[in-house]
Amino acid sequence: MAASEARGAAGSGFGRGGRAGGGGRVPSGVRLAFVLPLLVGALVPHAFAGGGTRRWFGGRGEGQRAEAQAAKDAAAAAFYELDTAQRGLRISVETITAVDSSPEARRAVEGFEALGRRIDEVSHTYIAAVDAHDLDRDELDAATANRARSELARAKEELDRVKGELDRYEEGLAPLLGRAETQLARLAPAVERARQALRGASGALDSVRDGGLRADDLAARLAALGPELTRLNEGAGRHGVPETLQRADRVLRDAEAVRAEAERLPERAAEIDRRLVSLRTRTEALTTRTGGVEPVLSELRRRFTAPCWQDLQHVPEQAAATLRQAEERLAEAGKARAEQRWPDATSLLSTVRALLDSTDEAVSAAGDRLRRLDAVAKDPKAEIDRARFAVRDAQRLAMAGRSTPDPRHARPLDEAVARLDRAVDGLEGRHPDYWHFLTELEGVRATAAHVVGQIREDRGGGAQ
Structure with missing residues (x-):
């Protein structure tokens, strides 16, 4: 940047072959501005002792030279302050660009580049003002000193103005810089x-x-x-x-x-071993239980009508086939365990468990059917009372706080009552279908429970 070049031209380049850091020739006025103060201490005593050769002009002229020199010093301070701030801010911008490629970050870089161009302009103005006036020249007249002071003062004002823009830009950069520094801090x-x-x-x-x-x-x-x-x-x-x-x-x-x-x-391997043993034991137990399904079916066929048992007549064959599949999958799971194919072993054991669950349910269904049919054949009144209680409970809830029930609640409950009556009437006769009776009463209770849930949901919503 021109500000950095200017800094070299104005000071740091002197003493290195008379050239600035950017490679350009340092103006003689700038060199004198930095060398002269070092010589004054040595020359002034001799001047007052009568041995000096410098021609001094006194009074107003010396005051104007001093004012111009003060303006030059102030401009130099402003220039270095701006250059230092720009250097520090460049590091911040480079930090952001190393981390952030968002549109916001790209706009920040563009803003910094625009500021850099303005800094170049005011820096060139400052350098030109310094080079244009040799304030240590013996022949410096008052008019030239005044002109130098004015130009250097204007250069300082421009430097200060751009420094203010740089400060405001830096304030706006803070969120981006904070995020970038946070990411960099996380990196290592x-x-x-x-x-x-x-x-x-x-x-x-x-x-x-x-x-x-x-x-x-x-x-x-x-x-x-x-x-x-x-x-x-x-x-x-x-x-x-x-x-x-x-x-x-x-x-x-x-x-x-x-x-x-x-x-x-290791724990997973031990768990697979335990499951293999457990599922083998369960398979053997279900094989034994499956053998007892046929006698249960014989009892059902002997005592109850066909609709009460015909959906169960294939249970023995299906259970036997399912158990054969379970045994095959168990053998495959054992092989996968021996070969340490853990995912395969786990998957196969899950399949075995599902097969055994379905077999268990089917085998249990025959015994459960016989027990339920036995109970209802001896005393159907218990099932009837359960269903009537469920319907009446729902009817009371539907009428709570109302003179007439909501049709959405009354209609399904009326249908449930009629369904219950038809199921009871169906028990008349020599060979009643007790299974149909049980399933109808289960439907009546399910309808009543649905209406109760609907009423509570409606009233809960209204309360809210």
């Missing part, structure tokens, strides 16, 4: 946590293997993280801060997952 710890997680996963995997478990799938997942670690080691300078942070978080998460699964693997 995040990368280190990722590395530690990888070391932890590797150690857990080694421990599992020492215990005789292969964990090939976990080893493959850990190996897949190797290239990611390489990229982390290459650093944010190559891959960018946001991407490096994301990569570190991803490596940390994946490595922690591998470590956790490796640490759980």
Whole structure:
């Protein structure tokens, strides 16, 4: 930037072959401005002793020279202050661009570049004013001193004005800079946590293997993280801060997952062994129970009409087929366990459990059917009373606080009463269908429960 070049021209370049840091020739006036104060201490005593050769003009002229020199010093201070602020702000902008590629960040960079152009303009104006006037020249007249003072004062005002713009820009940059610094502060710890997680996963995997478990799938997942670690080691300078942070978080998460699964693997293997034993025992027990289904069906056929048992007549065959499937899946699960294919073993055991659950339900259904039919054949009144109580309870709730029930509630309850009466009437005769009777009364109770729930929901909503 021109401000930096100007700083070299105005001071730091002197003493290095007479050239500024930017490579340009330092004006003689600027060199004298910095060298003269060093010589005054040595020359003044001799001048007053009568040995000096400098021609001084006194009175008003010396005062104007001093005012011009003061203006020059003030402008120089303003210039260096602006240059220092610009240098510091450039570091902030570079910090933001290293982290943030958002439109807001791009606008901030554009604003800094625009400010840089204005800084260049006022810096050139200042340098031109300094070069135009040699305030140490013996022949400096009052008019020239006044003109130098005015130009240097105007240069200072422009430098101060742009410094104010720079300060306001810096204030607006604070949120972006804060976020960027936060991300940079996270970078090194995040990368280190990722590395530690990888070391932890590797150690857990080694421990599992020492215990005789292969964990090939976990080893493959850990190996897949190797290239990611390489990229982390290459650093944010190559891959960018946001991407490096994301990569570190991803490596940390994946490595922690591998470590956790490796640490759980011995327990998982033991659990699979327990489930294999438990499901084999359950399969044997269900095989025994299935043998008792046929006598139950014979009793149902002998004592009750066909609608009471015909949906159960295929239970023995279906249960036997399902148990054969369960035994096959158990054998496959045992093989997967021996080969340490843990996901396969777990999945197969879940399949076996589902098959046994369905078999258990079917086998139990025959015995439950016989018990329920026995009970209702002996005393249907208990089932009738349960259904009537449910309907009456719903009717009382429907009438609570009302002179007439809501049709939405009254209609299904009336239909439930009629359904109940028809079911009771169906018991008349020599061979009643007790299963139809039971299912009808279950439907009546379900209707009553639905109406009760609807009423409570409606009233709860109205209360709110």
